[in-house]
Amino acid sequence: MASNLPLAGYHVLDLGRTRAVAQGTHFLALLGARVTRIDIEGSCLSDVHDVLWNRDKERLAAAHDPADRARQLVSHLSAVDIVMHDFLPSEARALGLDPDSLSAAYPALVHVAVGAWPAGHPHQDMPVDDALALGSAGLFDEQQPVARDGPLWLRFPFSSALAAYVAASGALARLYARNRSGKGGPVSTSLVQAGLLPMMMHWTRAENPTPSVQFGMPKDSGATLFECADGQWIHIMGAAEKSPAIAKALAEMPREVRDRHNEKYAGAVIPYLDGERGAVEAILMTRPSREWLTEFWASDVPAQPVQPMGALFKDEQALAAGYVVQRELPGVGKIRVAGAPFHLLTDTIGPDGAVPPVADVAQGAPKLPLEGVKVLDLGAFLAGPLVPMLLGDLGADVIKLEPLAGDPMRPGEWAFNGCQRSKRSISVQLKDPRGREVMERLVGWADIVHHNQRMPAADKLGFGWDRVRAINPSAIYSHVSSYGPAGPRKDWPGYDQLFQASAGWEQEGGGEGNPPMWHRFGVVDHLAALASLLVTLAALVRRDLTGKGEWVAASLLGASMAAWDSYMDEQDRLAPAPRLDSMQMGEGPAKRIARTSDGWIVMSSDDPEAPHRLARLAGDRPVDDWMAGQPADALLAMLKAGGIPATRLTLDNRDAFLSDPANRALSLSISAQHPVYGAFETIGGAWNFGPDLRLSLDLPPPLLGQHTRMILSELGLAEHAQQLLFDEQIIRETRA
Numbered sequence: 001m002a003s004n005l006p007l008a009g010y011h012v013l014d015l016g017r018t019r020a021v022a023q024g025t026h027f028l029a030l031l032g033a034r035v036t037r038i039d040i041e042g043s044c045l046s047d048v049h050d051v052l053w054n055r056d057k058e059r060l061a062a063a064h065d066p067a068d069r070a071r072q073l074v075s076h077l078s079a080v081d082i083v084m085h086d087f088l089p090s091e092a093r094a095l096g097l098d099p100d101s102l103s104a105a106y107p108a109l110v111h112v113a114v115g116a117w118p119a120g121h122p123h124q125d126m127p128v129d130d131a132l133a134l135g136s137a138g139l140f141d142e143q144q145p146v147a148r149d150g151p152l153w154l155r156f157p158f159s160s161a162l163a164a165y166v167a168a169s170g171a172l173a174r175l176y177a178r179n180r181s182g183k184g185g186p187v188s189t190s191l192v193q194a195g196l197l198p199m200m201m202h203w204t205r206a207e208n209p210t211p212s213v214q215f216g217m218p219k220d221s222g223a224t225l226f227e228c229a230d231g232q233w234i235h236i237m238g239a240a241e242k243s244p245a246i247a248k249a250l251a252e253m254p255r256e257v258r259d260r261h262n263e264k265y266a267g268a269v270i271p272y273l274d275g276e277r278g279a280v281e282a283i284l285m286t287r288p289s290r291e292w293l294t295e296f297w298a299s300d301v302p303a304q305p306v307q308p309m310g311a312l313f314k315d316e317q318a319l320a321a322g323y324v325v326q327r328e329l330p331g332v333g334k335i336r337v338a339g340a341p342f343h344l345l346t347d348t349i350g351p352d353g354a355v356p357p358v359a360d361v362a363q364g365a366p367k368l369p370l371e372g373v374k375v376l377d378l379g380a381f382l383a384g385p386l387v388p389m390l391l392g393d394l395g396a397d398v399i400k401l402e403p404l405a406g407d408p409m410r411p412g413e414w415a416f417n418g419c420q421r422s423k424r425s426i427s428v429q430l431k432d433p434r435g436r437e438v439m440e441r442l443v444g445w446a447d448i449v450h451h452n453q454r455m456p457a458a459d460k461l462g463f464g465w466d467r468v469r470a471i472n473p474s475a476i477y478s479h480v481s482s483y484g485p486a487g488p489r490k491d492w493p494g495y496d497q498l499f500q501a502s503a504g505w506e507q508e509g510g511g512e513g514n515p516p517m518w519h520r521f522g523v524v525d526h527l528a529a530l531a532s533l534l535v536t537l538a539a540l541v542r543r544d545l546t547g548k549g550e551w552v553a554a555s556l557l558g559a560s561m562a563a564w565d566s567y568m569d570e571q572d573r574l575a576p577a578p579r580l581d582s583m584q585m586g587e588g589p590a591k592r593i594a595r596t597s598d599g600w601i602v603m604s605s606d607d608p609e610a611p612h613r614l615a616r617l618a619g620d621r622p623v624d625d626w627m628a629g630q631p632a633d634a635l636l637a638m639l640k641a642g643g644i645p646a647t648r649l650t651l652d653n654r655d656a657f658l659s660d661p662a663n664r665a666l667s668l669s670i671s672a673q674h675p676v677y678g679a680f681e682t683i684g685g686a687w688n689f690g691p692d693l694r695l696s697l698d699l700p701p702p703l704l705g706q707h708t709r710m711i712l713s714e715l716g717l718a719e720h721a722q723q724l725l726f727d728e729q730i731i732r733e734t735r736a
Contacts, residue, residue: 005032006344006542010175012036013076014057015085015097017043018128019157019565020114020191022053023164025084028171029056030340031538036076038062044129044606048566048575051332070096077106082171084112086128089119099186099690109184110174114167118190118666118688127604127645130157131591133191135602138653140593142202142521144219145584146514151600151649152584153593155508158523159195161563165530166194170687172537173369173394177693179544181365186690193668193686198521200683201418203654207678212413221269223497223518225306225506226281232289233306233516235501236296238493240273240280243292243299249283250276302493306516309504310574312561321484323558334570341527341562342535343485345465345551368395369693373540375399376446377423378439378463380407382496382522383480383556384452385419386529387536391448392422393685395696399442399711400425404732406704415522417682419529420701421672426712427705427732430461435730439463441715443471447543448536452480454491465551475549478536480528484555494556496525503560511584527559590614590644594624596632600649603639613642658682672700675736708733 003009007028014025014037022037022045029035037057045054063069073095077083085097092098092113102111116133117123126132134140134154141151170187178184196203206213224236241247250258261278265271273280284292289305296303312318313336325339366372373396377388385400385407392398400407400423409416426442429435439462443449449468451458458464458479468477479485482494497518500506505523506516532554539552566577578587586592586603590610593602603614617638618626627635632648639646650656658681663669667684674680677700685695708731712722725731 006538007032011080013080013083019160020163024167026053082110086114113188115190131604135649138650153586155580159191163194205681216414226284228289230288237302237495304498304502306501317487317489320487336568338561341531341558343553370395375448378451382525398423424707425702450478477551499524499556499560511580512582528556603646674700703734705733
């Protein structure tokens with residue numbers, strides 16, 4: 001790989017059989033690491049997946065003889081910096097790949113394990129499969145189906161897509177600690193831990209909940225998806241009436257007609273568009289989608305069309321931002337694939353192929369992976385603040401700087417709380433030069449400056465790249481945008497919903513022949529944040545070698561495309577990918593959810609013989625009727641005997657999950673004391689680092705400016721100077 005990439009000189013061993021490991025190590029390769037893959041028997045990856053995530057790796061076949069395989073592993077483990085695998089705990093022990101064995105034999109090695117559930121959990125031996133993990137955790141029951149009640153099959157494989165970033169980021173956090181202490185060690189994560197990151201918005205409990213926390217976002221909240229005259233759907237965020245054409249049509253529509261249209265949504269959980277949703281819906285049906293999109297874009301109304309997966313391969317912005325890569329591969333031919341979901345925007349080149357020397361002796365070994373790292377969070381909403389929160393979970397000291405009115409997402413406390421723990425808050429008026437001076441002190445303090453403001457606004461407020469670099473040349477400047485750092489839409493506003501629409505995930509999720517469906521998990525926001533986390537950590541690792549800061553970037557557009565599980569050939573055809581049926585029950589006869597006499601189950605098998613085995617179990621009865629008459633536990637036992645992986649589909653699982661002693665013991669669920677809510681329970685950490693390193697999960701989401709005085713004192717500002725800023729309303733504090 002090119003020596004100007006941040007992980008040049010590092011060597012990674014891929015022992016994965018699933019997407020999370022294959023794509024996680026692929027991301028490390030995109031960042032410059034040399035990746036060697038040993039192809040293990042029992043891979044769950046299709047030929048399409050192999051093209052997507054294994055194309056730039058050195059490939060070796062696993063030795064068949066157990067003794068030869070052991071020697072093969074030893075020869076590679078002794079030569080690499082990172083190994084990543086997805087063996088179940090019992091399999092790992094048999095191969096000598098369990099954490100204790102690896103740490104004893106290879107003290108400097110970073111070893112990463114990905115499971116369905118964490119090791120030590122009652123479900124630790126579950127196959128590493130999206131459907132089984134999400135179904136057993138209860139997430140198949142967290143989305144309202146399009147045309148029926150009950151749980152649904154999620155076509156978006158977001159737990160694996162998220163886990164790829166989580167595993168790779170965990171590897172780099174451990175690598176950063178190793179480069180300081182000389183000691184490698186374990187990192188583990190799971191599809192459940194990654195998949196639950198979005199549920200931090202939804203699965204919380206408070207001793208003293210406010211109305212916003214109590215209301216949350218119900219499953220049947222709906223979305224601002226609209227059909228146009230040409231039958232095409234568009235997703236709109238923001239005030240549609242900012243469009244002159246919409247405003248004019250609303251003004252001209254007779255009151256009784258408007259009321260009749262709006263009556264359709266009189267009982268809606270959330271009254272979108274100030275209660276005018278029905279009227280806007282009728283107006284949008286009068287013109288084709290392209291005309292409306294042109295109108296909205298000209299009025300700075302965030303909107304995107306609902307497109308099929310792959311349409312963005314020809315999109316002007318996706319091409320300009322570098323999110324489309326053309327390759328020619330043996331046996332495959334010329335194809336287009338999604339490019340890297342992150343950018344390195346400065347030339348920071350270290351010595352060719354050099355890596356920081358591993359310390360011989362651990363001096364003051366850290367207790368947290370990112371102990372001593374300082375982060376300034378200037379972001380808002382979700383994709384920006386989530387990255388500093390995760391850096392804080394990893395042990396960084398994070399300061400969130402907010403305007404006097406606060407983060408715009410604070411009124412939606414349920415969503416705000418999902419990306420704001422592990423931080424302290426300071427509130428500053430940046431439009432005043434005295435407030436700007438406070439911010440610049442924090443820029444000088446920080447190792448990482450992170451935000452998701454549009455770049456023209458960041459420049460205007462004094463925290464654009466040029467200004468940050470002038471104040472602190474060693475700071476890593478990390479930015480999350482909507483559309484990427486280059487191209488005609490680089491400064492456009494955007495939201496998760498728009499990229500679920502344009503990337504094809506809403507169409508895929510709705511099921512065959514149905515209207516599109518927005519996944520309320522905010523998956524693209526989370527994917528973009530994790531892409532930013534990964535490239536930020538890579539820059540932090542490189543800074544140990546160069547001492548220089550740099551500008552790194554990620555975007556919602558890039559992340560939405562990197563989640564695809566297909567590519568496009570020369571004839572503009574997509575490679576085969578799963579398709580969801582019209583009832584949103586599954587992707588095939590043995591890859592779906594099913595009702596039983598006392599609940600629901602999830603089956604997930606790609607084995608072509610599985611449907612035949614299922615039919616034999618049912619005998620002369622239709623399979624669905626047979627399963628509907630079976631108790632879940634008895635059915636699961638029969639499916640297990642028939643070689644069909646399956647698990648119970650958990651319903652209404654929030655309270656049970658947060659209270660489960662096994663989840664609490666593994667910090668899958670945690671509780672912290674909040675100044676308003678009292679005991680505040682939520683989802684726990686995305687990683688485990690073994691006995692020597694821990695996560696920092698003690699700080700609940702802060703009140704606005706809760707730590708203003710503390711932070712200013714740490715910056716060396718005298719009390720009388722602080723009071724003057726308070727008196728002049730340049731800063732604000734909310735007392736805990």
